Amino acid sequence: MLDWKMDFTWEILPRLLLAAGNTMLAAGGGYAVAVVLGLVFALAQRTRSRTLTFIVRELVEFIRSTPLLLQIFFIFYVGPQFGLRLSPWAAGLIAIGLHYAAYLSEVYRGGIENVPKGQWEAARAINLSTVTTYRRIIIPQALPPALAGMGNYLVGIFKDTPMLSVIGVAELMHTANSIGAENFRYLEPYTIVGLIFLAISLPTAWLIRRFETALRRKMGLTR
Amino acid sequence: MKHDKRHDLSQYPLRLEGDNVPMVRFQNVTKRYGSLTVLDGLNLDVAEGEMVTIIGPSGSGKTTVLRMLMTLETIDSGVIYVDGEPLTHMEKNGRLVRANAAHLRLIRSKIGMCFQHFNLFPHMTALGNCIEGPMQVLGLSKQEAEERALELLDLVGMADKRDQHPSRLSGGQQQRVAIARALAMRPKVMLFDEVTSALDPEVISEVTGVIRGLVDQHNLTMLMVTHQIGFAREISDRICLFFDGKIEEQGSPEMLLDNPQNERTQQFLSAVLEAN
Ligand SMILES: Nc1ncnc2c1ncn2[C@@H]1O[C@H](COP(=O)(O)OP(=O)(O)O)[C@@H](O)[C@H]1O
Ligand SMILES: [Mg+2]
Numbered sequence: 208m209l210d211w212k213m214d215f216t217w218e219i220l221p222r223l224l225l226a227a228g229n230t231m232l233a234a235g236g237g238y239a240v241a242v243v244l245g246l247v248f249a250l251a252q253r254t255r256s257r258t259l260t261f262i263v264r265e266l267v268e269f270i271r272s273t274p275l276l277l278q279i280f281f282i283f284y285v286g287p288q289f290g291l292r293l294s295p296w297a298a299g300l301i302a303i304g305l306h307y308a309a310y311l312s313e314v315y316r317g318g319i320e321n322v323p324k325g326q327w328e329a330a331r332a333i334n335l336s337t338v339t340t341y342r343r344i345i346i347p348q349a350l351p352p353a354l355a356g357m358g359n360y361l362v363g364i365f366k367d368t369p370m371l372s373v374i375g376v377a378e379l380m381h382t383a384n385s386i387g388a389e390n391f392r393y394l395e396p397y398t399i400v401g402l403i404f405l406a407i408s409l410p411t412a413w414l415i416r417r418f419e420t421a422l423r424r425k426m427g428l429t430r
Numbered sequence: 431m432k433h434d435k436r437h438d439l440s441q442y443p444l445r446l447e448g449d450n451v452p453m454v455r456f457q458n459v460t461k462r463y464g465s466l467t468v469l470d471g472l473n474l475d476v477a478e479g480e481m482v483t484i485i486g487p488s489g490s491g492k493t494t495v496l497r498m499l500m501t502l503e504t505i506d507s508g509v510i511y512v513d514g515e516p517l518t519h520m521e522k523n524g525r526l527v528r529a530n531a532a533h534l535r536l537i538r539s540k541i542g543m544c545f546q547h548f549n550l551f552p553h554m555t556a557l558g559n560c561i562e563g564p565m566q567v568l569g570l571s572k573q574e575a576e577e578r579a580l581e582l583l584d585l586v587g588m589a590d591k592r593d594q595h596p597s598r599l600s601g602g603q604q605q606r607v608a609i610a611r612a613l614a615m616r617p618k619v620m621l622f623d624e625v626t627s628a629l630d631p632e633v634i635s636e637v638t639g640v641i642r643g644l645v646d647q648h649n650l651t652m653l654m655v656t657h658q659i660g661f662a663r664e665i666s667d668r669i670c671l672f673f674d675g676k677i678e679e680q681g682s683p684e685m686l687l688d689n690p691q692n693e694r695t696q697q698f699l700s701a702v703l704e705a706n
Contacts, residue, residue, distance in 0.1 A: 426553040
């Protein structure tokens, strides 16, 4: 019924696994950018400067309301006109990192706003500086509830890495396409790509949930 | 408005000097929320080592008095002095100007506060709560901070719970840890805002007992808001009755509670006594 070729499968598997490494690198790198930049976006919207808050707020809105694919193309193909000449990898990581930073900043903001006002007041009553208050009191409490959202976006960024294939990053999708075009066979490469995605996404989501529970317990946030 | 304020400030001393400088002085302090005037030209001195209790109906501005002193609220006019220095303002070129963050931090270090709902840091143990400020703000080593914290946890009877997170502690226990946390910063003034209001009746004495001990042991200046008239009578040097953002009547517990001069005071007291 299905014309699945086992020897072809074995032949292309190493190449695909190698590409899976690239996919994870792209997802991990992009996520690292997003995690840090997202926090910057979130905190920038909480400063006393109305101008800064406004600019960052609008930037986040803009990023969230335009397609990632467009942002990737824009940075890679239009960037050079502004003197920004980037490799596919660099452009890809910046685009995907920036995109997810916008989403993560909302997750952080939600987490931070969920910390009761009394925590800020107690921190002030023992005279902690603003930076120390964030670092020691607010962010540790904002983290566990934000973790679920952060985990979703980690899986999300991972699933979005195929978009980087359009600018030539040799990740899974790109490699599967090449294999398909070279051999005129798409069934095996695409199926394997799907399975690899599944094999990474599912345990990641599970691990994040475990991590969240463990973190809450360690912090004494559950009874 | 702005002009008024600048003009106003010239009437206030740059610092309080001489004998009998109060530990805390509210001088003509007004606080508004929008169009609502919560405190109207408040004048209140608290002497060093004095225990002053504020009572009064809900919404009369009691909490606001403490929150302004803790710098959790800004004030709209007047000046607050702590230990002779202006808190809400600072001296610049021989005049008072609004305090900047650094000045607020400097003067705020003399004040500690306990809240109705404890506000312990839930992700830290009892000990962790008490060493956080000393380590981060006072620059104590972990060992020094822990030694001091343990002494204080012992003082409030919570030394054996040092490694528990707040979620594992009862309300009375949490409040006692909160008192230790505040004391660990070595404040000169302690503020208590209805610290027993959120507690079950049977554990109230755990907390009042600790506060009573502070009156005896430390030469702390204390400003307390409470609805527990009996407790207030027992430990206060002076009781102030607030009404609509003003001190309606004040005096020694005996004077105010047994022989109130003012009709509204009498009404409030009989209402409270009835409720108890
Ligand atoms: N953040 C705020 N915004 C607006 N109104 C407030 C705020 N805080 C307190 N108030 C009002 O100020 C008045 C005094 O409040 P408060 O000092 O808490 O009174 P008390 O502690 O005596 O019950 C009340 O009418 C209250 O509603
Ligand atoms: Mg109150």
